[in-house]
Amino acid sequence: MQEKIMHPKKERSLVIIKPDGIQRSLIGEIIKRYEQAGFKMVGLKMVMPTEELTEKHYTIDPDWVRKAGEKSIASYDKKGVEPPSRDPLEIGNIVLNNLKKYLTSGPVIAMIWEGNKAVGIIRKITGGTEPLSSDVGTIRGDYTIDSYDIADTDNRPIRNLIHASGTVEEAEAEIKLWFKEEEIFEYRLVQEAILYDVNLDGIMEKS
Numbered sequence: 001m002q003e004k005i006m007h008p009k010k011e012r013s014l015v016i017i018k019p020d021g022i023q024r025s026l027i028g029e030i031i032k033r034y035e036q037a038g039f040k041m042v043g044l045k046m047v048m049p050t051e052e053l054t055e056k057h058y059t060i061d062p063d064w065v066r067k068a069g070e071k072s073i074a075s076y077d078k079k080g081v082e083p084p085s086r087d088p089l090e091i092g093n094i095v096l097n098n099l100k101k102y103l104t105s106g107p108v109i110a111m112i113w114e115g116n117k118a119v120g121i122i123r124k125i126t127g128g129t130e131p132l133s134s135d136v137g138t139i140r141g142d143y144t145i146d147s148y149d150i151a152d153t154d155n156r157p158i159r160n161l162i163h164a165s166g167t168v169e170e171a172e173a174e175i176k177l178w179f180k181e182e183e184i185f186e187y188r189l190v191q192e193a194i195l196y197d198v199n200l201d202g203i204m205e206k207s
């Protein structure tokens with residue numbers, strides 16, 4: 001039997017407004033950015049994350065700790081400062097421990113957004129990890145000013161308002177971690193006719 005291929009309009013991404021986003025009163029502004037781009041919200045809740053949930057979330061990709069360590073060492077090298085260690089796993093674990101403190105510091109908003117190429121477009125709207133170098137017009141670029149050097153100097157994670165899934169596979173695993181099946185909604189949005197219908201034949205009144 002032929003496997004049914006998922007329609008691209010069904011792609012989903014997990015977005016979390018981190019504690020700094022809530023404290024900055026940016027919930028509505030952040031939701032607006034994804035909503036007005038054309039994505040459909042299919043899940044939403046406020047959560048007080050635990051350290052266990054945070055660790056599970058960041059280790060869904062078993063290579064994340066090493067990659068985070070490598071990224072951090074590269075940012076030390078770029079500014080000509082010797083990192084506390086040259087072992088990517090050791091540095092990655094420091095980043096992970098700091099993220100546990102960050103995400104458990106206050107409530108977060110977890111949401112699932114659905115639509116064509118949701119993961120990639122949502123990353124684009126969100127902007128790069130470091131707000132200092134995120135493009136203008138992205139959420140991180142427009143609403144905050146943090147940088148690797150100040151965060152690393154103070155031994156804390158970059159405060160960049162949002163988590164957004166990195167790949168489709170990561171998104172699927174993250175959604176399972178944060179949401180129960182019954183907390184995810186399948187419904188139709190009127191605007192989907194404009195975004196996805198093959199023929200735009202429902203607009204004009206018939207004479």
Ligand code: GDP
Binds near residue numbers: 068073148157
């Ligand atoms: P994201 O996918 O853009 O959120 O970035 P990553 O998945 O690589 O990292 C997760 C989070 O860890 C980021 O959003 C930052 O809050 C923090 N972080 C990652 N790398 C670094 C780093 O090198 N230094 C600091 N201070 N924080 C980092």
Ligand code: MG
Binds near residue numbers: 164165166
């Ligand atoms: Mg990531």
